[in-house]
Amino acid sequence: MKLWGVTGWKNAGKTGLMERLVTEFTERGLAVSTVKHAHHHFDVDQEGRDSYRHRSAGAQEVLLSSRNRWALMAELRGAGEVPLDELLGKLSPVDLVLVEGFKRDRHPKIEAFRASAGHEVMAPDDATIRAVAADVTIATGGCPLLPLDDTTAIADFIAAELGL
Incomplete structure (x- = not known):
């Protein structure tokens, strides 16, 4: 399975980008799964x-379980948070896993950046960020800069990076 992350600060457009990328890649015929890091509560x-x-x-x-879907909930009961690698092992095989969050993990990522969110760009300080998708022109520390709303260009970049 190929793995690619979407990272960024709160209100930067991560979830919208994830949603558009899932649609784009599935329309290209790829089987896609997602992993989303959530707040602890x-x-x-x-x-x-x-x-x-x-x-x-x-x-x-x-x-x-129902005829439409099944879901497995596991209680950690005080144990530490499950690492991303272990979570990935619980997924069925697919062509691409898109990961939202998990910014400290070492997989390749694209940073979603929205100027109105009021944060600094993360890419210059994070070697795992391979490109920035932004709604403004910003310094990216040498990473390619892509328009945040150009899903096709972002998907093309990810596909080229992963050899899809």
Whole structure:
């Protein structure tokens, strides 16, 4: 599986870029999966639901299944956060895994940058960032600069980098 990350500060456009890249690459015929790093207090379950009750009772893992989808929830119960490499091992094989967040991990990334977010560009200080997709012209520390809204150009760059 090929791996590529989308990183950036809050409100920089990461999720929108991820969504557009998934669409672009699947339209190109690739099988794509995603991994999203979330804040530590997220929950995909709802209080009162059977699965929530199973977890609350102490289940280590709860698997939900229907004719449309299945989901596996695992409780860490105080253990450390699972490393990205271990999480990737839980995915079924695909052509491309796009990763949102995990900015400290060493996989190749593109930085989403939106001037209105009010942050500095990360690329000059991070060798894993191979390009910056921005809504303004900025100094990138030598990385290619791509228009944030040009999904085709961004996907072409990633495909070339990964040999897809």
